[in-house]
Amino acid sequence: MPANQFNGFTDYGIGIGLRTPHYQHILSRKPVVDWFEIISENYMIDGGRPLHVLDQILEQYRVVQHGVSMYFGSAEKPNREHLRRLKALVKRTKTPWLTDHLCWGSVDGRYTHDLLPMPYTFEAARLTAKKIRDVRDFLEVPMAVENVSSYAEFHVSEMTEWQFLTEVVEAADCGILLDVNNIYVSSQNHNFDPFAYLDGVPAERVAQIHIAGHSKYEKYILDTHDHPVIDPVWKLYARAIELAGPTATLLEWDDSIPTFQEVHDEALKANRFLHGKALSKAV
């Protein structure tokens, strides 16, 4: 496994997202899972059942935190209350690395709760990188940023998405959470070659990979995390592993969530590629 500074020099394998409908199954059956990814915001609270369950999970499993609202690309400064609560959770979970998205979502203190796309400009890359560095220095944990699915592009963009991602992570000296489903979704929505994207990012910075399913509409694809992973995404995953080496991989399944076993079985399909057995078959 490519243990690197961006994932805390760990060797994690295949994980799945910790989701409320699976709490009871996990706590009572104690299934063998390499690690769980939690949505940080669901546990940045003062008390109650979610934290109680999390503490029980932490006794038995390795947990990595994934955030959805840090908005590294928002022009405004990070919310102090957010940072304070996030740091408390980092201490609780001892997450070896922490991830959030390369996007924006708040402006003038108002939150959209969405992962809005960045304009790919040098100004945006510089501001985003500074914010990532500031947050990492405050949290004192390795960080990786995730590429998002997008449905719009801006006139002001000065480079491709993968050039922008590279510009940001090099300037921030942080890792990449490479979401191969998001690359596929955006490639279909914006007519680019997803393999060119993979070839264009610094593979040595990949700390973790996300895989997921999506929904196809007549004129665009939405990142819905409510289906199994499709073959073209597995092919991208195979290429990503070829470039970055076997990497901590997480299956996202967030809507119409099936049983724990079904989600876990879908995630374990990644083993075919992590161990190189199905690489030639997929590609």
Added chain:
Amino acid sequence: MNLQNLQRKMARAVMLPLTAGEGMRPKAPGGRSMRAVAAEFIKPNDRLTSFQRLEIYNRQYWFRILSALAEDFPGLRAVLGERRFDALSKAYLTECPSRSFTLRNLGSRLPAWVRAHPGYLGPRKRLAMDMARLEWAHVEAFDGKAEPALRPEALKGGPSAGLRLHLQPHLQLLDLAYPVDDLAIAVNQNEEGLHIVSNAVAERRRRARGKKVIPLRRQPIFLAVHRSPEDNTVYYRRLERPEFLLLLALRDGKSLGAAAAAALRQGSIPRQRYASAVHEWFYNWAALGWFCIPGKNHSPSQS
């Protein structure tokens, strides 16, 4: 256009209320064409115009926040009915967009907002206001802070009059004109458990129409909304008026003697029964873990 200006422009468009057909409005609030606004900063592609690409985000914004609000206020939705709740949600979220990094706080201003906007509540205004207060109190009790509890043994022999007792931050105290606790329990039993799991795009769920609400008679109640330390479940416990007043006074920081005197003055329990009643209440409250040893950042919560 610098980054902040572009983000302001896009956020204004994304947060613009949808049309009745759940599409993006053709005109911006100032009267400008949204097609022209979108074309200024969004590129079209071979399948979608700038307007249509921006519209995807506009729709997803509203679908996500409407769904999150409905999840936290199923009782209010049942009281108002589908159409009224939808209109109220859109008006509330337009006036009070999220100012928190977490959707958990989306409904924090709703109880005050419905009091200020009774026109959205239909004929059962007070019932709806009570339900909004109860459901927000439920959110607060669900994941509010719990300090180490003061056990009943600590009050053995009866607490002294000068004692100042602290209530658990998650304990919410409500005076209500309707017994909405029964209704909330009935509604929650019919609700599917939905949870915020990520920011993945969620297609709008058209939920099955809830059961018709049984008409409730006006009957003032005093309610404690609290979380059990045993199973972390939120419970509703009805209180007698003097109990409620006593707890409110303790929450305000009054000493036990002052709180008990205030409750006695305004309550309906005969003076000769009062001492034994207070003793019993304190024993029950302590057994429920409602008294706590406050930590560094303890502050009384408002309900």
